[in-house]
Amino acid sequence: MNNDFLFEGSLYGKVLNKIGFGGQTMKIQVARVLFFLAICWVPLVVLTLLEHSFWTGSAKNSFITNFDTQARFLISMPILILAERIISPKLALTLNQFISSGIVPKEEVSSFRKIIETKTAFLRSVKTDLVLLLICYVQVIIVIFWERDYTSMLSWQTHTVDGATRLNMAGIWNAAISRPLMVFLFYRWLLRIIVWSLILRKISSLNLDLFAIHPDQVGGLGFLGYSIRNFSPIAFAISATVAGNMADFINSGGTHLANLRMPTGGYLIFIVVLFTLPLMSFSAKLMDTREKNILEIYNYANGMYRELRKKLSKGYENVNADDLRQQDFSTIADMNDSVKGALSMKFFPFTIRDLIPLLVSAAIPFLFVAMMEVPLSEILKKLLSLVA
Numbered sequence: 338m339n340n341d342f343l344f345e346g347s348l349y350g351k352v353l354n355k356i357g358f359g360g361q362t363m364k365i366q367v368a369r370v371l372f373f374l375a376i377c378w379v380p381l382v383v384l385t386l387l388e389h390s391f392w393t394g395s396a397k398n399s400f401i402t403n404f405d406t407q408a409r410f411l412i413s414m415p416i417l418i419l420a421e422r423i424i425s426p427k428l429a430l431t432l433n434q435f436i437s438s439g440i441v442p443k444e445e446v447s448s449f450r451k452i453i454e455t456k457t458a459f460l461r462s463v464k465t466d467l468v469l470l471l472i473c474y475v476q477v478i479i480v481i482f483w484e485r486d487y488t489s490m491l492s493w494q495t496h497t498v499d500g501a502t503r504l505n506m507a508g509i510w511n512a513a514i515s516r517p518l519m520v521f522l523f524y525r526w527l528l529r530i531i532v533w534s535l536i537l538r539k540i541s542s543l544n545l546d547l548f549a550i551h552p553d554q555v556g557g558l559g560f561l562g563y564s565i566r567n568f569s570p571i572a573f574a575i576s577a578t579v580a581g582n583m584a585d586f587i588n589s590g591g592t593h594l595a596n597l598r599m600p601t602g603g604y605l606i607f608i609v610v611l612f613t614l615p616l617m618s619f620s621a622k623l624m625d626t627r628e629k630n631i632l633e634i635y636n637y638a639n640g641m642y643r644e645l646r647k648k649l650s651k652g653y654e655n656v657n658a659d660d661l662r663q664q665d666f667s668t669i670a671d672m673n674d675s676v677k678g679a680l681s682m683k684f685f686p687f688t689i690r691d692l693i694p695l696l697v698s699a700a701i702p703f704l705f706v707a708m709m710e711v712p713l714s715e716i717l718k719k720l721l722s723l724v725a
Contacts, residue, residue, distance in 0.1 A: 348466035349525065361422045370415045373522075377515040378410040384507035390493040397589050398492035400507070404588065408581030408702070409519055416574040417522045427567045428533065434560050435540065445543045452539040456532050465528070466521075473520040477512055523578075526571055534615035537561075541618040549630030549679035555686040556626050561616050562687030568612045569698035579604060580702035587709050594710040601703055608699045613687060620684045627682045634679050 353359050358369045385391040385400040396402040432453060435441045441449045459465055481504075494508030504512060546557075553559030583601075586592045 347461050348463045349521075350461070351463075361425075363422065366419050366422050370418050373414055373418060373518065374410065377414065377518055380510050381406070381410075381507050381515060384505075384510060385493055388496070388505050388507060390505070390507065393493070400493040402588070403493060404584035405578065405581040406511075408577045408584075410515065412577040412581075413574040414519055414522060416570050416577075417526055420526070420570045420574070423570065424567050427564070431560065431564045431567075432536070438557060438560075440545050440547065440557055441540070441543060442546055445545075448543060449540065453536055456536045456539070460528065460532055466525075469521055469524050469528070470517065473517040473524065476520055477516045480516075481512055523575070530568070530571075530611065530615070534618070537615045538618040541622050545622060547622065547626040549627050549682050550634065550675045554681060554683050555619075556623055556682065558619055558623070558686040561619070562691035565612055565616070565687055565691050566694040569694045572608050572612070572695050572699040573701065575608070576604075576699045576702040580706045583703075584706050584709060587706065594707060597706070605696065605699055608695065609692060612695060613685075613692070616686050619686050623682065623684045623686070627679065627684075631679055634676055638676055 350359065353369065356372075358365060358372055381400065382391065390398075391400050392402075393399045400406065435449065436446060494504055494511055495502050496505040497503075548556055551557045551559075555562070583597050587594065587597075
């Protein structure tokens with residue numbers, strides 16, 4: 338299961354293997370990052386230097402001060418590439434936990450493995466990558482068409498010919514190579530998340546061995562909540578690009594920080610939903626487990642109390658020192674805890690604590706956007722006041 342969430346076998350993976358950047362060692366991953374920088378970012382530096390738009394004397398229309406571009410290629414892109422080696426094995430480990438913990442019984446193991454094989458085959462399809470590339474180019478064309486209304490954001494990519502604004506060489510390279518490749522890397526991760534969601538949804542339909550009295554209060558699925566933090570690097574990468582775009586709007590004078598509060602809050606909610614929605618597939622199964630187990634536990638508890646009542650029916654004169662050494666009361670206390678545990682069972686296999694690493698990672702880039710209008714000391718004071 339270790340390679341189920343890698344790009345091996347896809348068009349992307351085959352191209353990387355052919356040019357010598359296949360594999361998952363750290364050395365290969367770093368080399369892959371440098372390769373993508375060499376074809377996406379470095380040409381833009383060279384071309385903007387030749388066209389005198391690398392630094393125009395104004396932070397509003399220079400390439401080097403275009404926050405969206407720098408965040409996209411220098412922060413988000415390396416993370417999206419390096420995350421393959423970090424996150425994919427963890428996703429495989431999470432899936433293995435279903436079997437090693439016994440949650441997937443032996444008679445369901447073959448169905449479990451078939452689900453993973455079927456769903457991840459889509460990731461390794463050459464056709465999938467071709468369709469994604471087409472979508473990426475269509476999106477880039479639409480975005481550039483939209484950006485033409487914000488001349489300061491597009492200025493380092495354009496020049497005027499016979500009174501008409503057209504893309505210069507840097508703009509052409511960005512539209513034809515740099516931007517589509519960056520969007521492609523993002524969509525490959527988005528596709529992973531979708532496939533991950535589909536896998537968990539199908540697993541939730543299997544005959545799973547869940548226990549209402551499990552100490553994690555989610556039938557033994559608590560490890561799924563822990564898996565949310567695995568996606569923190571991806572949340573940070575997405576946020577870096579979104580925050581860079583917001584910073585450009587502030588830098589160009591097109592908006593102010595106060596106007597971005599609602600979009601930022603909405604975005605953070607979207608990030609939480611994106612990475613927790615796959616786990617919610619198990620809610621129906623957890624509800625069903627609680628309902629069935631509660632009845633079983635009640636029946637057992639009634640029998641225990643029936644037998645205990647027989648022993649407690651002694652009169653005052655019949656109680657002796659041996660009664661003090663009975664384990665019945667300890668057993669009953671443990672049973673009471675089990676019943677309380679079953680009654681407090683949750684229907685979502687994650688907690689607020691599981692979301693903290695994800696939210697922190699997603700929120701950090703926006704602190705730098707806030708610093709464009711609010712001093713860091715003021716931001717820290719507000720954060721500390723919320724904690725206090």
